[in-house]
Amino acid sequence: MAWRLLRLWKRSHTDAAPLPSSTQETRAGTESGDSGDATSTSFRSSLNEAEVAKFAAIADTWWDSQGPFQPLHLMNPTRISFIRSTLCRYFRKDPFSARPFEGLKIVDVGCGGGILSEPLARMGATVTGIDAVEKNIKIAQIHAASDPLTSSIEYSCTTAEELVKENKKFDAVISLEVIEHVADPSDFCKSLAALTVPLGATVISTINRSMRSYATAIVVAEYLLNWLPKGTHQWSRFLTPEELVLISERASISVQEMAGEMSEIFYIVDHRQFFLDLSIPASVHCLNSNKRNMRNSPAIQPLSLP
Ligand SMILES: C[S@@+](CC[C@H](N)C(=O)[O-])C[C@H]1O[C@@H](n2cnc3c(N)ncnc32)[C@H](O)[C@@H]1O
Numbered sequence: 338m339a340w341r342l343l344r345l346w347k348r349s350h351t352d353a354a355p356l357p358s359s360t361q362e363t364r365a366g367t368e369s370g371d372s373g374d375a376t377s378t379s380f381r382s383s384l385n386e387a388e389v390a391k392f393a394a395i396a397d398t399w400w401d402s403q404g405p406f407q408p409l410h411l412m413n414p415t416r417i418s419f420i421r422s423t424l425c426r427y428f429r430k431d432p433f434s435a436r437p438f439e440g441l442k443i444v445d446v447g448c449g450g451g452i453l454s455e456p457l458a459r460m461g462a463t464v465t466g467i468d469a470v471e472k473n474i475k476i477a478q479i480h481a482a483s484d485p486l487t488s489s490i491e492y493s494c495t496t497a498e499e500l501v502k503e504n505k506k507f508d509a510v511i512s513l514e515v516i517e518h519v520a521d522p523s524d525f526c527k528s529l530a531a532l533t534v535p536l537g538a539t540v541i542s543t544i545n546r547s548m549r550s551y552a553t554a555i556v557v558a559e560y561l562l563n564w565l566p567k568g569t570h571q572w573s574r575f576l577t578p579e580e581l582v583l584i585s586e587r588a589s590i591s592v593q594e595m596a597g598e599m600s601e602i603f604y605i606v607d608h609r610q611f612f613l614d615l616s617i618p619a620s621v622h623c624l625n626s627n628k629r630n631m632r633n634s635p636a637i638q639p640l641s642l643p
């Protein structure tokens with residue numbers, strides 16, 4: 338058992354993990370066959386083909402709440418509550434309104450089957466959902482079409498950097514649980530920042546690179562409970578909150594709020610007595626603005642900013 342764990346650790350740890358990365362200039366370009374013109378130098382492809390293939394293989398399970406995306410379904414109420422309260426404060430919207438995001442243009446980058454895009458649309462936002470996997474987008478479109486409140490979501494199989502090239506801008510740019518799957522997190526953050534209007538907000542979440550996340554998100558979720566296909570996550574690709582702050586700030590994202598520690602969520606939602614350190618280091622930024630006074634979401638515990 339110990340030997341198997343060690344082997345698992347080694348495999349997970351040695352998979353390439355690009356980190357704050359002006360030193361990683363060629364990686365995304367190489368993976369994507371990037372031609373290297375001026376635009377693509379600024380906003381290089383975020384595609385990591387191996388990562389994208391993993392999601393293509395399980396695309397038809399997005400809306401199976403007991404399937405491989407069970408963890409995301411379980412996390413959804415908490416992260417939606419965080420996004421709702423944070424963006425309401427930030428954009429001075431009424432948190433008690435049924436549709437508090439009315440008037441906001443939001444893009445959900447790496448939307449998968451739309452399990453976040455749909456609640457955003459129900460809260461009144463004009464939502465664009467994008468994903469690198471065509472099959473995800475088809476599933477998302479079919480699912481959203483069945484409800485008039487979500488049928489207006491515009492889904493498209495594309496990437497953040499492609500939208501940047503098209504000069505698209507959004508009031509809020511949200512990308513949850515995607516950054517650990519892209520070619521280069523720093524470049525990805527730059528694209529997210531470029532998609533955000535001045536004074537807009539960017540929300541990013543990922544799994545903290547802690548010992549607990551290795552034990553829970555990989556050993557337990559992939560190997561013991563078989564929730565996710567083995568190899569879904571590479572521990573070395575996870576970002577610590579400090580690293581996320583660093584690459585966000587380098588991308589001109591002024592980090593104003595972080596929250597995380599979802600260790601109790603699985604206990605509450607699923608009544609299972611183990612803890613999962615699927616933290617949500619979430620950053621909300623505004624470009625070229627004074628910092629606003631933002632309190633931490635009551636839904637998840639605050640993380641102290643480094
Ligand atoms: C773990 S899932 C998260 C889905 C969704 N954001 C959520 O939290 O419910 C990661 C998603 O990112 C997509 N993805 C991976 N790399 C991407 C990229 N470079 N650009 C856009 N989407 C990407 C995958 O296809 C997958 O749907």
Ligand SMILES: [Mg+2]
Pocket residue numbers: 514515517570
């Ligand atoms: Mg993930």
